[in-house]
Amino acid sequence: MDFKNKLTNWYSDNKRSLPWRNTKNPYYIWLSEIILQQTQVKQGLPYYEDFIKQYPTVFDLANASEEEVLKLWQGLGYYSRARNLHTTAKHVAFELDGRFPNNYKDLLKLKGVGDYTASAVASIAFNEVAAVVDGNVYRVLSRYYGIITPINSTDGIKEFKKLASNLIDKEQPATFNQAIMEFGATQCKPKNPNCTICPLNESCMALQKNMIEFLPVKLKKTKVKTRFFNFLVCIDNNKNTLLEKRTSKGIWQNLYQFPLIESNKSLSSEEFHLLNIKDSVLDNLNFDYSLYNIEDIVHKLSHQHLYTKFWIIETKELPKKSIAIKEIKKYPVPVLISSFIDAFNFNDL
DNA sequence: AAGTCGGGGCT
DNA sequence: AGCCCAGACTT
Missing domain, CATH: 1.10.340.30 (Hypothetical protein; domain 2)
Known part of the structure; x- marks a missing residue:
C-alpha cells in the first residue's frame, strides 16, 4: 500500500x-x-x-x-x-x-x-x-x-x-x-x-x-524586543474608569486598554511621579496613586516581552470620556488587560 | 527575504 | 525563566 x-x-x-x-x-x-x-x-x-x-x-x-x-x-x-x-x-x-x-x-x-x-x-x-x-x-x-x-x-x-x-x-x-x-x-x-x-x-x-x-528544519529565530508598559488604572468616586482604543499599527490594533505610558525602563514610584500624567491624561485633576504590582508582570508575545506595571490612580471625578467600571467587560481587550481585570477586585474600592 | 503579529503549553 | 508551535501580511 x-x-x-x-x-x-x-x-x-x-x-x-x-x-x-x-x-x-x-x-x-x-x-x-x-x-x-x-x-x-x-x-x-x-x-x-x-x-x-x-x-x-x-x-x-x-x-x-x-x-x-x-x-x-x-x-x-x-x-x-x-x-x-x-x-x-x-x-x-x-x-x-x-x-x-x-x-x-x-x-x-x-x-x-x-x-x-x-x-x-x-x-x-x-x-x-x-x-x-x-x-x-x-x-x-x-x-x-x-x-x-x-x-x-x-x-x-x-x-x-x-x-x-x-x-x-x-x-x-x-x-x-x-x-x-x-x-x-x-x-x-x-x-x-x-x-x-x-x-x-x-x-x-x-x-x-x-x-x-x-525534522523539520526551520531557519533562525526572531529576536525579542523588550518594552516597558505603565497602565494607568483610573478610578473615581463614581466608579468610573478610563479606557483608550489602540488605533495605531502594531500589536493589539483596535483593542482597548487602560491609558498607557511606555517608558524605556521599569519605573520606580519616584520616577513615575515625575511623569506629567496630570496634564496629559487627567485633565489637570488631583489624584493619589499606588502601584498594584511590585514586580513587573511579564507578558510574552512571540517577538516582544512586555514588562508591565499597573498604577492605580484614584481621583474625585474623571473627565467626561470615562466609562462605568461595570461596563468594562464589554470592551475587547488583550489578555494582559483581561487578566488584570479578573485579578483586580474593583469592588473593594 | 526579513520582519510583524498573540497566546498557550511544555520543561 | 527559556523554548516551541503555527499562516498572512507588510516592508
Missing part, C-alpha cells in the same frame, strides 16, 4: 470528531480555517462554537460591528485575523450576495486568505484538487521523505507545495488534505511521536536515520 492509502486508512480510523467536519458549507469551513491559523484545535474549538452560535450565517457576521467581532475573538491572538474575517464577511455578504468564491484562485483574493486557507476551503468545501501545506504537512513530509530544506525558506515553501501537490489524492482531495493534517497533529507530533504504532514507520526516512527530532 502506498503513502496515500495508508494515510487515508489511518484517518478513517483515527480522525477526531469536530464540528466543521460535519458540513460542506463554505462559510463554516472558512471560519474554522481562519480560527485554526496558528492555533491548535483545543484552543480554537470554543471560539468556533461561539462564532457559529452568534453568527450562524455570513450575513450575521457581516452585520456585526468590528468591536463585537473583536470581543468574541478576545484571547485568541493575532487580531488581524478577526479584522480581516469581518472585512471578508462584509465583502461576501454585500458584494457577492452571500456566495463564497468556489475555487482556489478566487478564494486567494479574499483578505486574510493565503495559500493554505484557499487550498483548504477549495478542497474541503468544493472538492478541488488543491494541496494544503500547513505546519503539520511540513512536518509529515519532511520526516517521511527526509527533506532537510528549511520549511520557511523560499525554496522550501516551493518544494513542499510541489511535493504535496504530487501526492494529493485526485479522487478525494478533501479527505487526503484533512488526513495528512490530522496525522501530523495527533500521530506525527512535534515532540516524542510514538513511531512504534505509526502506519508509515516501515518507510519513514527520518525514522530509519534517527532524524525524527531534527
Whole structure:
C-alpha cells in the first residue's frame, strides 16, 4: 500500500470528531480555517462554537460591528485575523450576495486568505484538487521523505507545495488534505511521536536515520524586543474608569486598554511621579496613586516581552470620556488587560 | 527575504 | 525563566 492509502486508512480510523467536519458549507469551513491559523484545535474549538452560535450565517457576521467581532475573538491572538474575517464577511455578504468564491484562485483574493486557507476551503468545501501545506504537512513530509530544506525558506515553501501537490489524492482531495493534517497533529507530533504504532514507520526516512527530532528544519529565530508598559488604572468616586482604543499599527490594533505610558525602563514610584500624567491624561485633576504590582508582570508575545506595571490612580471625578467600571467587560481587550481585570477586585474600592 | 503579529503549553 | 508551535501580511 502506498503513502496515500495508508494515510487515508489511518484517518478513517483515527480522525477526531469536530464540528466543521460535519458540513460542506463554505462559510463554516472558512471560519474554522481562519480560527485554526496558528492555533491548535483545543484552543480554537470554543471560539468556533461561539462564532457559529452568534453568527450562524455570513450575513450575521457581516452585520456585526468590528468591536463585537473583536470581543468574541478576545484571547485568541493575532487580531488581524478577526479584522480581516469581518472585512471578508462584509465583502461576501454585500458584494457577492452571500456566495463564497468556489475555487482556489478566487478564494486567494479574499483578505486574510493565503495559500493554505484557499487550498483548504477549495478542497474541503468544493472538492478541488488543491494541496494544503500547513505546519503539520511540513512536518509529515519532511520526516517521511527526509527533506532537510528549511520549511520557511523560499525554496522550501516551493518544494513542499510541489511535493504535496504530487501526492494529493485526485479522487478525494478533501479527505487526503484533512488526513495528512490530522496525522501530523495527533500521530506525527512535534515532540516524542510514538513511531512504534505509526502506519508509515516501515518507510519513514527520518525514522530509519534517527532524524525524527531534527525534522523539520526551520531557519533562525526572531529576536525579542523588550518594552516597558505603565497602565494607568483610573478610578473615581463614581466608579468610573478610563479606557483608550489602540488605533495605531502594531500589536493589539483596535483593542482597548487602560491609558498607557511606555517608558524605556521599569519605573520606580519616584520616577513615575515625575511623569506629567496630570496634564496629559487627567485633565489637570488631583489624584493619589499606588502601584498594584511590585514586580513587573511579564507578558510574552512571540517577538516582544512586555514588562508591565499597573498604577492605580484614584481621583474625585474623571473627565467626561470615562466609562462605568461595570461596563468594562464589554470592551475587547488583550489578555494582559483581561487578566488584570479578573485579578483586580474593583469592588473593594 | 526579513520582519510583524498573540497566546498557550511544555520543561 | 527559556523554548516551541503555527499562516498572512507588510516592508
